[in-house]
Amino acid sequence: MSINKYEVFLKVVELGSLTRAADVLGFTQSGISHTISSLEMEFGFTLLIRNRSGVKLTVNGEQVLHPIREILKWNEQLKQEVADIHGLEVGTITIGTFTSVSVHWLPDMIKQFRKEYPYIEFKLMEGGYLEIEQWLEAGVIDCGFISLPTREKFEVIPLKKDRMLAIVAKDHPLSSAPHFPLAQLAHEDFIMPKTGSDYDVRRVLEKARIKPNIKFSAGDDYAIIAMVEKGLGISILPELVLARQNHQVVMLELEERSFRSLGIAVHSMKHASPAAKRFLKHVEGWRGA
Secondary structure: OOHHHHHHHHHHHHHOOHHHHHHHHOOOHHHHHHHHHHHHHHHOOOOEEEEOOEEEEOHHHHHHHHHHHHHHHHHHHHHHHHHHHOOOOOEEEEEEEOHHHHHHOHHHHHHHHHHHOOOEEEEEEEOOHHHHHHHHHHOOOOEEEEEEOOOOOOEEEEEEEEEEEEEEEOOOOOOOOOOEOHHHHHHOEEEEEOOOOOHHHHHHHHHHOOOOEEEEEEOOHHHHHHHHHOOOOEEEEEHHHHOOOOOOEEEEEEOOOOEEEEEEEEOOOOOOOHHHHHHHHHHHHHHOO
16 A cells, blocks of 8 residues: 555546646656556556546546545544654645635634644635535545535534625616615526525525526626626625725625624544644634634
8 A cells, every 4th residue: 555656646636637746746747647557556447537638537436536535634644643742733734715715814814823833734725615515525625614504414613704795886776775675686687606606695585585587607706796897787795705805896785684604614523633623723713803
């Protein structure tokens, strides 16, 4: 068994390319290919299908992916436990996050954390709520920022509530209104976040029992804002997404105030790595900052 081979295999799967994995790991492409072939010989079956567009897992490759992730996860935890015994704070924390948290929360969180633990490294994976939950479930990440409620099996540290706001173009007839009337949503072209990132907006709509006239769906919050700026429709977004940005839109409080509840989740606090536990404790303290 070779931990290095497993690390190479996972990096190829993550990036979907032998060439990109070689660039990231500092290997030659032939070196990466040889490592994968060696692992396939060791297992006695093919792990990856190679084609012009990259690589994809075989059925057998899919079957061993999770156990390999678990081996690497526990190997990382073992290294951190040994370092902890020696009084060292080292390791890597993989965090699932989404754009607004990555921009407005994480830089300060990590900066403050690294003052105390300068040798702990971070790997950030950006996605929607659904992806982050799936990464937690599969053990791809150590912890992840999510919108509550989430899956019952996760352990969660609640953080802060974030207002949901309507956004309209500056020349919209309601741009000077004191608040946005929810009933108006049924009569406007609406821009919806993509599936997996639309939970918070759908909660507002379902609570108000309104079916919007969805004209566009976009996967990026800032693409939605740009479309609203051009008068292509209106939308509802969390306040954190809109913070400290020079957007040419008008933000309106909803007629019935609504919030998303943000938190950070871990699959199991008991089995979290020492580095992850330290970071989660730091985030819990940051909550009250």
